[in-house]
Amino acid sequence: MPRLRELHRPLVWFSAAMVLTALISAGGLLFDDRVLVGAPIWYKPFKFAVSFVAYCMTLAWMISLLPRARRAAWWAGTVVAVASAAEMVLIVGQVIRGRQSHFNNETAFDAAVFQAMGITIVFLWLAALMIAVLLLRARILDRATAWSVRLGSLIALAGAAIGFLMVRPTPEQLASGDDAGIVGAHSVGVPDGGPSMAVTGWSSTGGDLRVAHFFGMHALQAIPLLLLVLVALAPRFASLRDERVRLRLTLGASGTYAAVFVLLTWQALRGQALLDPDGTTLAAAGTLALLAAVGTGAALRTPSRTAPSRADQDVAA
Template sequence: MRTIDRVGYVVGFLLFLSGLGHLVVLLVSGGTWLGPLSMRKPMTFGLSFGLTVGAAVWATSFLKTRFRGLLLSVFSVASIVEVGLITMQAWRGRPSHFNFETGFDSAISMTLAGGGLVIILVTIGFTVAAFRTVQTRSMQLALRFGFVALLVALAVGAVMIATGIIAVRSGNAELAYTTAGALKPAHAVPMHAILIMPGLAWLLGKSPWPEPTQYLLVKIAAIGYGVLIVGTVLFYAIP
């Protein structure tokens, strides 16, 4: 295992541990699970980013690209910044997104938006590499589907941020959180395909079934997952 892999897994583990810690805080304190000030936010972002970073490290180990180390480093740093700032704002009792009440809060909100853009650009790099990488047909399909689905999730996240900022700038902060919150399922469902689909292909690779059968099963799973993603996006994204 290369150093970048070890570091990536440690980062993913620590982010996931942070999410679990905030889950404990929620349960022990009896705090609210709703609203932009809830400890639910650092919990969900910690768990989600922890899983995503770990999945990215593992999934990209199958890719053929000379820039993997650089892309993973940027991805990990951006994830740390995102979770760190969201966590800090939660403990300050301040909204992390769409908050432009002070200069400091504005800087945090814009940094989070910029970090999201960086993660999108890195994921585009991984997706291009996935389409240039030669693997077994089943693993190729799983990797390509997973990274494209991750891009869909990030695109929905970008729409959430953009619509929220527009609503806040127009003087309707409550609408910003309501609109962005409504898109959470469309953001969450495709997010973890990068772990599920390559994981399925890897498990099938350990089975006695021939490669054509493995490819067929991965293809069926991809179609089903794709239908779920499209249905979720259409249901939650279209008024």
């Protein structure tokens, strides 16, 4: 693990600013009783700030793993930091104005703000794609670590791309034509701002694309964290001392994570609430669980004994 001063500085500075933004937003949740689209008005900047801290600090760590192309990665990370900062300025600015930030076309200014947010997200996504490509081409430590950061970044890109599905007009908005002040929605089959789950704010009566968006983007943290757990457990479990076993478990977990992400997207697009799946969704989830269990069992089978690798000797020591 690199020291903090060795990480990508613009991403670290932006993350520090987001910690402050989260604290300010928490104060807004306590002292500002305004409600927007069925939720406390400061809830959105709070969620975004916390998410950006996790996302950007993980990205800064991944950039530090690159043995080459550091300059290209530095510029890509800087674009992510600048685009994310612009996004947060626009979100907080709309909160201060008491206006909806996403999907809002009610006035020319609101439409311009939402269009600017769309541009920043495109730049952010393309910069993250460049980092993912650099990770795919680089030789990073052991193979398990390399594939955990590669696959985590690719799934996170797919999760971020869910946001592009949200800007499509709903059938109701298409029917209203030019009179639609709000174009796009998080929810599918029900209007935004209806009954929702506690804490997350996800719709409890219809599909919600934010579920897959959240799950996919945080593959960036979840898959490398899984590998860190496997490495930590290696001294206590003999099978995990073999790098090949850890690699197989990482690949299997990544495949399962990607499959669950697809399932959550499919469920939302069919207008189903996360906690109210139909029989088809439950059958698909059960099949995934069975395949994941079988794959995990197969991955844990210790390969035929050969001379231990240097990595295995280090772990055992």
